[in-house]
Amino acid sequence: MSDRQFVIPIGPQHPALKEPESFYFTVDGETVIDVEPRIGYNHRGIEKAMEVRNYIQNLYITERVCGICSNAHQTAYTGSVEEAAGIEIPERAKYIRVFVQELERLHSHLLWLGVAAHEIGFDTLFYYVWRDREIVMDLLEEISGNRVNYAMPTIGGVRRDLKKDNFPRWRKLVDKIIERTEYYIKVASTEQTILDRAVGVGYLGKSDMIKLSGAGPNARCSGVPSDIRKLNPYLVYDELDFEHIVVDNGDVLGQVLVRALETLESCKILKQVMDKIPEGEIRTKFGPLNRVPEGEAAYLVEAQRGELIHYTISDGKNMPFRHKIRAPTMANLPSLVERLKGGYIADIPIVLAGIDPCFSCTDRMVFYDEGKDKKWTWTDADLRKYRKEWFEE
Amino acid sequence: MISILTAVQILLFPGLSFILSYTLYAEWLSRKTVARLQNRVGPLHTGWQGVLQPLADFIKLLVKEDITPAAAEKIVFNVVPVFIFAIPLAATFLIPIQSITNLWGYEPVAGFEGDLIMVLFLMSITVLAVFLAGWSSGNIFGAVGATRVAFMMLAYEIPLSLVAISPAIMAKSLSIINIVNWQVSSVQSFIANPTLPGFLLGIVLLIGFAIYTICLLAELEMRPFDMSEAETEIVHGWQVEYSGVKLGLLRSGHHVKMVLAAGLLTSIYLGGPAGPVLPPVIWFILKTSFCIIILSNLSALFARFRIDQMVSGAWKYLVPLAVLQVMATIALSGVI
Numbered sequence: 001m002s003d004r005q006f007v008i009p010i011g012p013q014h015p016a017l018k019e020p021e022s023f024y025f026t027v028d029g030e031t032v033i034d035v036e037p038r039i040g041y042n043h044r045g046i047e048k049a050m051e052v053r054n055y056i057q058n059l060y061i062t063e064r065v066c067g068i069c070s071n072a073h074q075t076a077y078t079g080s081v082e083e084a085a086g087i088e089i090p091e092r093a094k095y096i097r098v099f100v101q102e103l104e105r106l107h108s109h110l111l112w113l114g115v116a117a118h119e120i121g122f123d124t125l126f127y128y129v130w131r132d133r134e135i136v137m138d139l140l141e142e143i144s145g146n147r148v149n150y151a152m153p154t155i156g157g158v159r160r161d162l163k164k165d166n167f168p169r170w171r172k173l174v175d176k177i178i179e180r181t182e183y184y185i186k187v188a189s190t191e192q193t194i195l196d197r198a199v200g201v202g203y204l205g206k207s208d209m210i211k212l213s214g215a216g217p218n219a220r221c222s223g224v225p226s227d228i229r230k231l232n233p234y235l236v237y238d239e240l241d242f243e244h245i246v247v248d249n250g251d252v253l254g255q256v257l258v259r260a261l262e263t264l265e266s267c268k269i270l271k272q273v274m275d276k277i278p279e280g281e282i283r284t285k286f287g288p289l290n291r292v293p294e295g296e297a298a299y300l301v302e303a304q305r306g307e308l309i310h311y312t313i314s315d316g317k318n319m320p321f322r323h324k325i326r327a328p329t330m331a332n333l334p335s336l337v338e339r340l341k342g343g344y345i346a347d348i349p350i351v352l353a354g355i356d357p358c359f360s361c362t363d364r365m366v367f368y369d370e371g372k373d374k375k376w377t378w379t380d381a382d383l384r385k386y387r388k389e390w391f392e393e
Numbered sequence: 394m395i396s397i398l399t400a401v402q403i404l405l406f407p408g409l410s411f412i413l414s415y416t417l418y419a420e421w422l423s424r425k426t427v428a429r430l431q432n433r434v435g436p437l438h439t440g441w442q443g444v445l446q447p448l449a450d451f452i453k454l455l456v457k458e459d460i461t462p463a464a465a466e467k468i469v470f471n472v473v474p475v476f477i478f479a480i481p482l483a484a485t486f487l488i489p490i491q492s493i494t495n496l497w498g499y500e501p502v503a504g505f506e507g508d509l510i511m512v513l514f515l516m517s518i519t520v521l522a523v524f525l526a527g528w529s530s531g532n533i534f535g536a537v538g539a540t541r542v543a544f545m546m547l548a549y550e551i552p553l554s555l556v557a558i559s560p561a562i563m564a565k566s567l568s569i570i571n572i573v574n575w576q577v578s579s580v581q582s583f584i585a586n587p588t589l590p591g592f593l594l595g596i597v598l599l600i601g602f603a604i605y606t607i608c609l610l611a612e613l614e615m616r617p618f619d620m621s622e623a624e625t626e627i628v629h630g631w632q633v634e635y636s637g638v639k640l641g642l643l644r645s646g647h648h649v650k651m652v653l654a655a656g657l658l659t660s661i662y663l664g665g666p667a668g669p670v671l672p673p674v675i676w677f678i679l680k681t682s683f684c685i686i687i688l689s690n691l692s693a694l695f696a697r698f699r700i701d702q703m704v705s706g707a708w709k710y711l712v713p714l715a716v717l718q719v720m721a722t723i724a725l726s727g728v729i
Contacts, residue, residue, distance in 0.1 A: 006533075008533055008537075009533075014628065015628055030700065030701070117696070120696045120697055121616055121617065121619065121620075121623060121696050121697025122695070122696035122697070123431060123616075123693075124430060124431045124693045124694065125696075127431040127432055127433060128431070128432060131432055191695075191696070193617055193695040193696040193697075193698065194696050196696075196698065196699070196702055197696055197697070197698075197699065344699055344701070345537065345626065345627075346620060346623070346626050346699045346700060347699070348626065349626050
């Protein structure tokens with residue numbers, strides 16, 4: 001490291017990061033030379049906690065993996081358990097799950113747009129976007145009774161029904177969101193101060209993105225098609241008509257465009273769901289004592305931030321033997337590091353926010369001895385031994 | 394007798410008490426304007442429409458814990474907030490507001506030939522104080538903020554001084570009160586006898602007004618030029634380690650500076666406190682409120698620039714434009 005270079009720590013506590021995560025930036029003047037991310041500040045032991053609770057109790061844990069994609073996690077979890085248990089859910093429940101999921105995508109993308117505006121110091125846009133996001137939040141509250149953790153999917157279906165009388169009013173609200181989103185797309189692609197801060201910032205090309213295997217809007221803004229709803233349709237996405245949004249800007253403007261255009265597509269899906277939703281039951285019974293036969297299942301969901309994988313192993317009891325979650329931010333971290341290199345310090349917040357990071361979903365734990373530069377993981381037996389020692393002390 | 398009048402002028406009106414209460418009003422006006430533009434309500438509960446909120450905020454900061462970090466240069470760190478507060482306050486004494494012996498007259502508390510240079514000098518000195526504040530705090534974000542302040546000063550200081558001088562060239566005086574008087578007399582003669590050069594001069598001065606407003610936005614570290622305290626990038630930059638009384642002084646100092654900037658803008662481009670029917674102090678309040686609304690409006694309209702974009706933009710557009718503006722003023726001053 002030369003004299004001109006110094007290290008700026010960003011995080012675990014920093015206004016640009018909404019969650020605790022640490023990055024060490026080696027900077028030369030105002031230019032970023034190298035980035036070292038350190039995850040693990042928010043490890044909550046969720047996967048372990050799921051192993052000692054039954055499948056119904058786990059619904060409430062998976063929902064709390066993340067505050068923004070709570071429904072995506074629950075959809076993936078219920079999907080994987082249903083697949084392992086061989087439960088077929090009613091058609092109406094599938095549509096309702098899609099409806100809530102798309103509403104959640106709307107609220108998440110609008111939230112992201114506001115946060116991105118805030119990161120480049122455009123607070124006016126931030127307030128406007130978040131005002132319009134309230135429409136979605138109110139709609140979600142009306143459907144589920146909650147603004148954040150909707151608790152809609154359950155194993156075997158969904159917990160609440162949609163009332164048909166409300167559809168005309170909801171259609172108007174969706175139209176309002178479409179109108180506002182089109183306005184924001186216009187603002188973001190014409191306002192000069194935004195373009196100055198977005199065009200060419202945090203650029204990553206298509207081939208690099210494929211190499212670093214990003215997910216979600218982060219990959220789609222670099223021209224890599226990655227939408228699980230199209231590539232591996234689940235629920236009823238194959239019956240719905242919507243575009244696979246891919247742009248090849250590769251920079252922050254691309255991130256904005258992908259998410260804004262996806263917002264419009266989500267509105268389209270919402271309208272189609274209201275048109276097509278069949279009558280019928282909304283759930284089949286699955287209680288806390290129901291057992292899932294021995295086996296394993298993986299379920300892929302396109303969460304707002306990208307591909308979300310839930311993988312469950314059952315040993316025939318009423319609680320999972322092992323449940324593994326891979327959240328999209330984990331896949332996006334390598335490309336994030338690449339995006340940050342060579343940029344300005346001033347661009348760090350917007351590039352960081354660009355991938356819509358959710359670090360609490362991501363946290364992993366490894367043991368690392370800095371002196372010996374040695375890494376290892378603990379096996380189940382090690383953990384049990386450690387627990388025994390800890391409690392005996 | 395004269396000494397009592399001077400004491401009243403300095404302490405009560407239009408000196409310290411008036412300026413400080415006007416500062417609180419200006420902060421409220423600025424916050425309210427930005428809030429309405431951003432579809433919020435802004436301060437609402439303390440006093441009528443929240444007009445006492447700035448005072449409440451200041452008092453709250455006075456009773457908060459005051460921390461001096463171990464890594465800071467203690468003396469500089471503790472002294473600088475006083476300077477940041479006091480220097481713009483002293484400079485407001487040079488702005489003509491109201492004479493206390495004559496209801497229809499106006500004069501600065503302490504004016505002299507060349508006080509325009511003095512005001513510009515004092516405004517630049519506050520920037521240096523800000524640099525010291527960031528540098529002495531012993532925080533890496535403070536240091537980055539401080540260097541950004543210095544960088545920004547390189548960009549806007551020259552066009553700012555240039556366009557401040559062009560009305561002085563026309564008035565053939567460096568005294569703010571003479572510039573105000575020249576504006577009054579030339580506007581009166583233009584209304585009585587409109588001429589083409591007079592009209593052109595009006596346009597040239599309007600350009601000067603625009604450049605001056607942009608430079609003042611940078612001087613005041615308001616959006617889109619607030620990279621020295623960009624919250625999301627460097628955590629309020631040079632202010633990061635300040636708390637309690639010192640933070641209160643910094644914030645008040647910022648708003649005194651805003652009043653000073655609005656007063657200067659009014660004095661050299663909008664005819665100062667002069668105006669028909671109403672006494673000068675009312676005109677001063679009206680015109681400076683207009684300036685503050687313009688500044689707040691601009692700061693709500695844009696995203697923050699990056700420091701390099703700001704510096705290169707200032708040198709590419711503002712400096713040549715300011716030079717042209719001064720040249721046009723000189724050319725027109727020969728005609729008129």
